[in-house]
Amino acid sequence: VSTSSAGGGYHHGDLRAACLTAALGLLEEGDQANVSLRAVARRAGVSPTAPYRHYPDKDSLLAALATHGNEELRECLVKADATATPGDEFVVLAQAYVAYAVAHPALFRLMFDHACTKSNPETAASAAAVTEVLAARVSEAVPPERRQAFMIGCWALVHGLGSLLLNGKLNSSSPDEVADLTRTVVSTMLGSTNHAH
Amino acid sequence: VSTSSAGGGYHHGDLRAACLTAALGLLEEGDQANVSLRAVARRAGVSPTAPYRHYPDKDSLLAALATHGNEELRECLVKADATATPGDEFVVLAQAYVAYAVAHPALFRLMFDHACTKSNPETAASAAAVTEVLAARVSEAVPPERRQAFMIGCWALVHGLGSLLLNGKLNSSSPDEVADLTRTVVSTMLGSTNHAH
DNA sequence: TGTACATCAGTGAACGCGCGTTCACTGATGTAC
DNA sequence: TGTACATCAGTGAACGCGCGTTCACTGATGTAC
Numbered sequence: 135v136s137t138s139s140a141g142g143g144y145h146h147g148d149l150r151a152a153c154l155t156a157a158l159g160l161l162e163e164g165d166q167a168n169v170s171l172r173a174v175a176r177r178a179g180v181s182p183t184a185p186y187r188h189y190p191d192k193d194s195l196l197a198a199l200a201t202h203g204n205e206e207l208r209e210c211l212v213k214a215d216a217t218a219t220p221g222d223e224f225v226v227l228a229q230a231y232v233a234y235a236v237a238h239p240a241l242f243r244l245m246f247d248h249a250c251t252k253s254n255p256e257t258a259a260s261a262a263a264v265t266e267v268l269a270a271r272v273s274e275a276v277p278p279e280r281r282q283a284f285m286i287g288c289w290a291l292v293h294g295l296g297s298l299l300l301n302g303k304l305n306s307s308s309p310d311e312v313a314d315l316t317r318t319v320v321s322t323m324l325g326s327t328n329h330a331h
Numbered sequence: 332v333s334t335s336s337a338g339g340g341y342h343h344g345d346l347r348a349a350c351l352t353a354a355l356g357l358l359e360e361g362d363q364a365n366v367s368l369r370a371v372a373r374r375a376g377v378s379p380t381a382p383y384r385h386y387p388d389k390d391s392l393l394a395a396l397a398t399h400g401n402e403e404l405r406e407c408l409v410k411a412d413a414t415a416t417p418g419d420e421f422v423v424l425a426q427a428y429v430a431y432a433v434a435h436p437a438l439f440r441l442m443f444d445h446a447c448t449k450s451n452p453e454t455a456a457s458a459a460a461v462t463e464v465l466a467a468r469v470s471e472a473v474p475p476e477r478r479q480a481f482m483i484g485c486w487a488l489v490h491g492l493g494s495l496l497l498n499g500k501l502n503s504s505s506p507d508e509v510a511d512l513t514r515t516v517v518s519t520m521l522g523s524t525n526h527a528h
Numbered sequence: 529t530g531t532a533c534a535t536c537a538g539t540g541a542a543c544g545c546g547c548g549t550t551c552a553c554t555g556a557t558g559t560a561c
Numbered sequence: 562t563g564t565a566c567a568t569c570a571g572t573g574a575a576c577g578c579g580c581g582t583t584c585a586c587t588g589a590t591g592t593a594c
Binding site: 252302325 | 517
Binding site: 145170171172173182183186191192 | 579
């Protein structure tokens with residue numbers, strides 16, 4: 135029962151990873167409805183039923199996709215966090231979060247919307263790991279009694295900003311505009327005092 | 332070319348409205364994938380193609396659904412706004428917005444996610460009318476140079492809070508818990524000074 | 529080093545499904561005279 | 562008041578589609594001896 139999906143050169147290469155790649159491509163090109171097991175197989179150059187050797191059903195593939203997205207988003211946040219300068223942390227984290235949402239709209243929706251996301255434990259764990267990056271900074275900056283509310287508020291703010299942007303509810307097209315808007319909005323909402331201490 | 336959909340008693344009643352009602356029911360019971368023209372017709376007790384007498388295609392039905400939701404949400408906001416006491420406005424508006432999202436998850440997603448929402452002018456107008464309720468309060472409370480950022484921030488905050496809640500990312504089940512959480516989070520994020528003047 | 533065999537990744541035909549949409553129709557309503 | 566007719570809401574058969582999933586299979590890989 136090996137769970138390794140990397141490396142290899144099986145029969146026809148690493149089909150498990152190829153399915154993920156194919157599904158990500160379909161997701162970036164359209165929406166979630168664009169991702170069918172048959173389309174994934176087609177794009178991976180394989181028969182319609184080959185993916186069943188690696189995923190028990192369609193929801194498993196989607197869950198794997200969401201897990202991948204959560205891990206990628208977490209990495210973005212960690213990287214951004216590492217480059218933050220004092221006083222900058224929340225803006226930088228927010229920019230990373232929003233940038234990811236805008237760059238991968240369909241995947242972002244899948245990560246947060248889809249039912250399989252909640253039922254799959256691995257996916258749920260990867261989702262929890264995302265918020266921990268933010269929670270760590272909040273713990274540093276906010277006194278214990280306000281931590282929970284502040285944490286949820288920050289998350290809601292960036293999540294909402296990302297959602298509104300990727301659904302075209304705000305006028306910001308380029309990544310730079312998105313980053314500027316995020317900085318302005320987050321600064322305004324958090325105030326100059328940053329709610330710290 | 333009468334656009335009236337109310338009143339009546341046609342051949343078999345007001346099928347236009349019946350389709351909307353049926354579609355809303357399907358939406359509340361499941362997700363957007365649950366709404367097919369055929370299912371709508373079935374639930375309205377009518378042949379599979381009867382809805383085509385009232386909607387040129389499926390997207391038109393969905394757009395009408397989204398328009399309905401936007402109008403309903405706007406009414407909730409206006410009503411909440413009218414009951415607000417001084418200093419309370421943003422919390423009360425936020426509670427109304429979040430409560431609507433949580434009460435109508437699938438419709439809320441449709442209103443903000445779906446592509447037909449943007450291409451249909453009537454739907455787009457009804458969506459714009461929603462934010463105007465919030466914008467009016469922001470204009471009263473915030474100096475001009477911070478209005479836009481504050482407006483977007485508030486919207487993102489409540490939209491994000493609603494999204495996270497309806498996707499089960501936060502632990503709040505009952506309407507009361509949702510209202511309390513919303514109050515706490517919004518108060519924390521806006522601070523005690525309310526950013527006014 | 530060479531043969532026999534188990535494993536299991538990938539195949540391809542087939543299933544039943546519900547979908548959106550078209551088309552020619554039917555039959556009730558309401559108007560013109 | 563009564564008949565002829567236009568309108569048009571609703572019908573039902575039919576289309577072609579892609580889907581998720583099953584099943585018995587095939588054929589390459591890798592191990593045991």
